[in-house]
Structures are given as structure tokens and as C-alpha cells.
Amino acid sequence: MSLKLYNTLSRRIEEFRPVEEGKAGMYCCGPTVYNFAHIGNLRTYIFEDLLHRTLVHDGYKLTHVMNITDVGHLTGDGDDGEDKMTKSAREKGQSVWDIAAFYTDAFFRDESHLNIIRPDVVCKATDHINQMIDVIKKLEEKGHTYIAGGNVYFSIDTIDDYGKLAKLNLDDLKEGARIEVDSNKRNPKDFVLWFTNSKFKDQIMVWPSPWGVGYPGWHIECTAMSSEYLGNHFDIHCGGIDAIPVHHTNEIAQAEAAFGVKPWVNYWCHGEFLINDKGKMSKSSGEFLTLSVLEEKGYDALDYRYFCLGGHYRSQLKFSFESLDQARIARQGLCRKIAQFKAEGKPAEVLDEKAQGYVDAFFEAMDNDLKAPQALSQVWSLLRDRDVPDDQKLRACLMMDEILGLSLDEVEPLKEESVEAGDEALRLLEERTEAKREKNYARADEIRNRLLEMGYKVVDTPSGAKLERV
Ligand code: AMP
Ligand code: ZN
Numbered sequence: 001m002s003l004k005l006y007n008t009l010s011r012r013i014e015e016f017r018p019v020e021e022g023k024a025g026m027y028c029c030g031p032t033v034y035n036f037a038h039i040g041n042l043r044t045y046i047f048e049d050l051l052h053r054t055l056v057h058d059g060y061k062l063t064h065v066m067n068i069t070d071v072g073h074l075t076g077d078g079d080d081g082e083d084k085m086t087k088s089a090r091e092k093g094q095s096v097w098d099i100a101a102f103y104t105d106a107f108f109r110d111e112s113h114l115n116i117i118r119p120d121v122v123c124k125a126t127d128h129i130n131q132m133i134d135v136i137k138k139l140e141e142k143g144h145t146y147i148a149g150g151n152v153y154f155s156i157d158t159i160d161d162y163g164k165l166a167k168l169n170l171d172d173l174k175e176g177a178r179i180e181v182d183s184n185k186r187n188p189k190d191f192v193l194w195f196t197n198s199k200f201k202d203q204i205m206v207w208p209s210p211w212g213v214g215y216p217g218w219h220i221e222c223t224a225m226s227s228e229y230l231g232n233h234f235d236i237h238c239g240g241i242d243a244i245p246v247h248h249t250n251e252i253a254q255a256e257a258a259f260g261v262k263p264w265v266n267y268w269c270h271g272e273f274l275i276n277d278k279g280k281m282s283k284s285s286g287e288f289l290t291l292s293v294l295e296e297k298g299y300d301a302l303d304y305r306y307f308c309l310g311g312h313y314r315s316q317l318k319f320s321f322e323s324l325d326q327a328r329i330a331r332q333g334l335c336r337k338i339a340q341f342k343a344e345g346k347p348a349e350v351l352d353e354k355a356q357g358y359v360d361a362f363f364e365a366m367d368n369d370l371k372a373p374q375a376l377s378q379v380w381s382l383l384r385d386r387d388v389p390d391d392q393k394l395r396a397c398l399m400m401d402e403i404l405g406l407s408l409d410e411v412e413p414l415k416e417e418s419v420e421a422g423d424e425a426l427r428l429l430e431e432r433t434e435a436k437r438e439k440n441y442a443r444a445d446e447i448r449n450r451l452l453e454m455g456y457k458v459v460d461t462p463s464g465a466k467l468e469r470v
Pocket of ligand 2: 222247
């Protein structure tokens, strides 16, 4: 089966046909590093990781590019507001460069805990100012820009299909409530390519340009960096759905105008939001959950990865600790099975027809617009199938983990003593994990002592707590 992806541009599921046979170029909008990524942001990177892994599994020679927005873009998608990086630096009394470096490191720590494969190219906006200037010059030469109030604007009226990605109806476009109207704009949807007239007196990150000392608009970053590494026409561009109406819309407008290629990108893939009781999780709302917070509460980062696998990337996913608990129990159950299989012996060299059937169904689900929940259900059907021997199950699960990314290869074989652990001991172990999560350490210690009396020592490992005979 070949890979099929939902393309936001056509609003249809399409067969993936690369620009160049056997290769795939994918650009993903990366983090804005003025704060920690929240678990909603991380959901989007997990979805992109699933796409990465599926493309590689399908044999494509993938070039995955992700930017780091370290210039600091503006509050909201419009061209107004305060520079987030400067604001964060001021609040923390650090330099903007320190802030960017700190949060970039924190981001990659989260990514590695989540087993997100690092993109082939990670590029910082601040290292590509010249490339951005070059694209703006091209746009200027072709008559798509104007200068007003010291800033260079892209004029959307110079192209005939602005807003096609978002299917915007230009007649009833309304600016967001908080956006103050920029009187320099000829059309409210025009956007800044280069600022020389910063609204902030203390703008720190500035560079010389043909239009004066200043800094780039947000949208030009991604266009300049994607073309630098993937060329002027490439396969896939990803991001969260919030990027559709403004950021990606503006990227398409300026890239197609500058490079003269239509469509500039063949497949636009967008991940839906992680939501909570109050709606979309967002950085600007101030209250958000980070991966570190989950880890401090006793969860493994992979519990969150497993939780995300349980929802299709194009559906909203509602976060709650109850659901995360379910995910953790399921993941630990899977790891325990793997540990048990490993204790029994080596994985089968070759898959028999039955086990292969599950593996095929798993990869088919992923090829079918990354249906991770269906793929995951194949894992559990396989584990429940009494006709499939354990060494077959072990091999099949390790193959499926190529996409799941749950580090099943690192799960230690269950110690013989632990295999014998009675049901009651296992139940108590589960209860202790729950008590720890709820920060009920007294109960957790009580259970640990009870288990010791029963002859079991609790050993905490990255894949969950285990029992060993004392
Ligand atoms: P940012 O660092 O704010 O630019 O966001 C990084 C990525 O996370 C972007 O692709 C956003 O579209 C995405 N994103 C933002 N909020 C959410 C959310 N609540 N759920 C899923 N993805 C999100
Ligand atoms: Zn972008």
C-alpha cells in the first residue's frame, strides 16, 4: 500500500507522489524559543515524527527540516504586539540570546525524552537573515512589496490567489480583536517582510539590510529557510492548524510570488490541537503544562507519547490526567509483555504469516493518513492472539516500534523472580505507582514495605517500576 495523506490545500486525502522519485522533502515549523514548549506544541511534533518515521519506513530518502524561531516573533499572528523574545528576556533579566539558547536546549531535551527523531536539518532563523533578505529582494524586484512607515510590506493585491490554503473569503476577513490596525497597510492582510521601524525602543536583535537596520517578519523565515535546504519546490510542509489562516497563508503568498512555482509545496499537513477543559492549550494564556511537569508528577515522557498515539493527528485530543493514566497503564502493560517475552527467549528471526498479518495491518494503518490509533490496536490484537507464539509477538512488536517509538528494544527482560510475582504483588505495584503520581508518598512507602514483607523489592526503571525477589 502506498502512503496517503490529507492535504489541507485540496481538503482531500491524496496519494503521496514525491517531486523526486524515492526522495521526500519535509519542512516543519519549529518552536518559538521564548518559553518552554507546552504539551500541545509537543503533540504537533509527535505527529510530525510519525510522518517522518512512516516516510522512512516506506523507503523514502527523507530530508526533514525544522526551524528554530529565535528572532522572536510578535504577539499573535498579526504584525503588531510585543516581541516575545525581548519580553521574556526583560522579565528574566537575561539577554535575548541566552533566552533563545536556554529554551532551545529545553525543547530538544523534551524531544529526545519523547523519542522524536531529530530532523536532518535544524536551522536557526538568526543564522539565515541573508537568505531572508534575498527573498525579500526578489519580491521587491517583482513588484510585490511597498515601503511604508519604514517597514517593507508584502502586498497581497499583487497576487490573485491569496488565502487559497485557508479558503479565506477576502470580503469578510476580520482582524482578530486584539490587533490594532496598522495604518501603513494598503490592505489589512498585507504583512511585514522587514521591519526597520520597531515598535520597541529596545529592540536588540537587529541586522543591516538594503532597507535599513531592522529585523525580518515572522513568515519570511520559513520561506527562506525551507528553500535553502529543500529547494524552491518541495513535498511536504507541516505545522499545527493554527498556522493555516495567517502564517502558512502568507508563506505561500510570498514563496509563490518570489519563486514563480505553483504550488510551491505539494502537500500541506496540519495537526489538530491538544485541548483541555478551557479549550486550546496555548502559551499566551499563561497556564500550560510542560513535559517536565508531567515528569515531575511521576509520568514517563513516553506515557505522553503513548497518549498522543491514541488520537488521530487530525482530531482534537483532550488532555486529562485520567487519560494520561490510562495511557501509562497501557504502555507499562505493553512493556511488561515485552519484558516477559524477552525473558522467555530471543525474538523470532522470521515472521510467520499470522504475525506478519498484524505487522502489515499496522503499517497499512500508518500509510492511511497516519491512523496511529488503528495501528496501535493491531499491537493489542497481536498480543491477545493465543495462536501467535511469544517469539513471533516479540519480533512483530519490535518492528512496529519503528513507528511507535516506545523504546521497546530497550526494555529489560523480566527477571525470573519477577515473572513469578504473584497477582497481588503486581496489583500492589500498580497501586504504588498511582500513589506516587498523586504525591501520596506515605502510601507509596507503605506499599513498598508491604511488598518487602512479601519478599519483593521495588525497582524503579525508565520503563516503570518492577519487582525483584529480595
Ligand atoms: P509555537 O512554538 O508557539 O510557534 O508552536 C509550535 C507548534 O505547536 C506550531 O506548529 C503550533 O501550530 C503548534 N501548537 C500550538 N498550540 C497547540 C496545541 N494546543 N495543540 C497542538 N499544537 C499546537
Ligand atoms: Zn513556519
